[in-house]
Amino acid sequence: MKQEFNIISNLIEKNTRVLDVGCGDGVLMEFLKNNKKIDIRGIEISKNNVQLCVGKGLTVIEGNAEKDLTQFPDRSFDFVILSQTLQAFLNPEIVINELLRVGKKAIVTIPNFGFWKVRLHLLIKGTMPITKNLPDEWYNTPNLHMCTIKDFFNFCNTRKIKLDKALAFHNKKTSFIKNSNLNIKNLSAELGIFLIEK
Amino acid sequence: MNNINNIKKIIVDKPLKLDCGKIINNFPIAYETYGTLNEKKDNAILIFHALTGDQFVSGVNPLTKKNGWWSYAVGPNKAIDTNKYFVICSNVIGGCMGSYGPTDIDLTTNKILGTTFPVVTINDMVNAQYNLLDFFNIDQLFCVAGGSMGGMQVLQFINNFPNKAKIAIPIACTASHSAQNIAFNELGRQSIMADANWLNGNYSNEKSNPDKGLSVARMAAHITYLSKKGLQEKFGRKLQKRDNLKFSFDADFQIESYLRHQGSVFVDRFDANSYLYITRAMDYFDLIKQHDGNLSKAFIQSKTRFFIISFTSDWLYPTSENKDIVIALNAIGADVGFVEIESDKGHDSFLLNVPEFLETLKNFINTSYSLN
Numbered sequence: 131m132k133q134e135f136n137i138i139s140n141l142i143e144k145n146t147r148v149l150d151v152g153c154g155d156g157v158l159m160e161f162l163k164n165n166k167k168i169d170i171r172g173i174e175i176s177k178n179n180v181q182l183c184v185g186k187g188l189t190v191i192e193g194n195a196e197k198d199l200t201q202f203p204d205r206s207f208d209f210v211i212l213s214q215t216l217q218a219f220l221n222p223e224i225v226i227n228e229l230l231r232v233g234k235k236a237i238v239t240i241p242n243f244g245f246w247k248v249r250l251h252l253l254i255k256g257t258m259p260i261t262k263n264l265p266d267e268w269y270n271t272p273n274l275h276m277c278t279i280k281d282f283f284n285f286c287n288t289r290k291i292k293l294d295k296a297l298a299f300h301n302k303k304t305s306f307i308k309n310s311n312l313n314i315k316n317l318s319a320e321l322g323i324f325l326i327e328k
Numbered sequence: 329m330n331n332i333n334n335i336k337k338i339i340v341d342k343p344l345k346l347d348c349g350k351i352i353n354n355f356p357i358a359y360e361t362y363g364t365l366n367e368k369k370d371n372a373i374l375i376f377h378a379l380t381g382d383q384f385v386s387g388v389n390p391l392t393k394k395n396g397w398w399s400y401a402v403g404p405n406k407a408i409d410t411n412k413y414f415v416i417c418s419n420v421i422g423g424c425m426g427s428y429g430p431t432d433i434d435l436t437t438n439k440i441l442g443t444t445f446p447v448v449t450i451n452d453m454v455n456a457q458y459n460l461l462d463f464f465n466i467d468q469l470f471c472v473a474g475g476s477m478g479g480m481q482v483l484q485f486i487n488n489f490p491n492k493a494k495i496a497i498p499i500a501c502t503a504s505h506s507a508q509n510i511a512f513n514e515l516g517r518q519s520i521m522a523d524a525n526w527l528n529g530n531y532s533n534e535k536s537n538p539d540k541g542l543s544v545a546r547m548a549a550h551i552t553y554l555s556k557k558g559l560q561e562k563f564g565r566k567l568q569k570r571d572n573l574k575f576s577f578d579a580d581f582q583i584e585s586y587l588r589h590q591g592s593v594f595v596d597r598f599d600a601n602s603y604l605y606i607t608r609a610m611d612y613f614d615l616i617k618q619h620d621g622n623l624s625k626a627f628i629q630s631k632t633r634f635f636i637i638s639f640t641s642d643w644l645y646p647t648s649e650n651k652d653i654v655i656a657l658n659a660i661g662a663d664v665g666f667v668e669i670e671s672d673k674g675h676d677s678f679l680l681n682v683p684e685f686l687e688t689l690k691n692f693i694n695t696s697y698s699l700n
Contacts, residue, residue, distance in 0.1 A: 145659070177667060177669070177684075181687065181688050181691070183665075184635070184667065184688055187695030187696070188665075189633070189663055189664070190665055191664065191666040191667075192666055192668055193666070201658045201659065202658055202659075203659055206661055211346045224536070249508060309629075
């Protein structure tokens with residue numbers, strides 16, 4: 131978790147306006163606020179989490195990213211972060227479009243469904259994979275649209291979304307994802323971290 | 329209303345031009361304070377009251393002998409901690425707790441003003457109360473807060489004085505009074521004016537009082553402050569001190585008895601003409617129209633940190649209307665937080681013991697103060 135936060139933090143320039151979409155109880159916001167001189171806001175669907183954020187002195191509004199990002203003007207943030215929640219939306223494509231409208235750049239992290247352990251789980255056990263990053267059963271998972279690093283990579287390419295940085299994260303190590311190593315990273319990484327812009 | 333002459337007042341000698349065009353001067357603002365203003369004068373919180381509130385926000389109201397109207401939220405160690413903050417609250421103009429209103433005497437005729445009192449607006453109320461900052465020699469308030477009509481005053485205050493408060497907390501309110509809100513207020517006014525004792529507003533000079541009309545107005549309004557679920561859970565179809573229906577128009581049901589009680593205690597503490605004036609001020613409130621349809625313009629000059637709170641079961645000032653304020657603030661990149669609190673207690677939630685609300689309020693205020 132902390133490593134992912136560090137990577138995100140390194141992608142963000144100081145003195146910028148940042149929006150954390152689906153900020154949860156504000157751990158990432160707090161981390162970024164303490165690490166970087168930035169003006170950070172959050173939007174979160176759970177009332178309880180919003181209240182926890184308020185207790186931490188964070189500026190958060192209760193709202194649903196699928197509907198409520200519309201209230202932010204075009205390019206009103208320098209960075210918009212979506213940390214491991216893309217797969218939970220009804221329509222991830224609309225959310226990505228909104229992130230890229232509201233933010234000059236977006237940072238999207240995804241748990242990689244192409245990770246070898248996930249593949250092996252399905253192959254050997256024949257049941258929906260359960261891993262550290264994907265701990266829920268098929269019937270109660272909030273994840274509606276799982277994707278792989280390769281899926282997201284291709285998604286960006288076909289939609290002419292610029293991949294400023296594509297990072298694979300595994301075993302505390304970060305590496306770049308390129309066209310040439312895409313298949314390998316798609317197999318070996320637990321998490322994909324993307325800095326994208328339109 | 330005994331002791332009304334003993335309450336704290338300032339007399340505003342600076343002329344105030346009202347929205348109706350009339351200029352008033354040398355008028356009283358009745359106020360109360362709690363806690364102590366610190367040396368830096370950075371801990372002052374101005375609270376605005378709602379329709380039937382007054383300056384007695386906490387402790388015991390010296391006139392009604394009941395707890396202050398926001399006792400759950402304001403007091404020592406409460407969400408708005410008077411051990412830490414200096415809380416000021418004043419009676420709005422048009423009110424009947426000592427500030428300039430229809431129960432005052434017209435010095436030229438020596439008669440009680442009644443409906444010869446000018447129609448006032450939320451803007452007028454806020455401008456009048458602003459004089460308290462001068463009186464206490466406070467350059468910038470730490471916080472302005474209020475629910476319902478108090479929330480409207482918070483919005484108007486920031487509009488009028490963009491950087492006179494560090495944080496602003498409008499609760500369960502709206503930027504523009506809706507048709508439904510106006511309709512309920514009109515029902516209340518018509519009830520008062522239909523009372524034969526109202527005498528075109530001149531009842532005080534004739535030693536009369538439109539008790540019945542004011543009481544019915546209060547009963548109708550009280551229903552709008554609650555939720556269907558809340559009413560059902562508290563009263564259901566329970567009978568009032570009887571085993572069977574009486575086949576009469578007595579208060580058979582507990583809810584009837586409850587509303588009658590609410591109406592009857594209200595007339596002892598509130599003036600019917602004040603009720604007309606204050607509901608009118610609420611109806612006239614439209615901060616969106618003040619800015620030609622663009623609410624964001626109301627806040628564009630302000631650096632104030634906002635936190636907006638609504639309640640799930642509040643159908644009088646629903647979440648959607650509170651969210652419109654959030655949207656207007658986000659559109660200009662203002663610092664705004666928002667939460668909708670889960671509660672079955674309807675619009676009245678902000679006045680009641682709703683722990684999640686009080687906790688959130690406390691957290692926002694204290695964390696904001698520590699950022700100072």
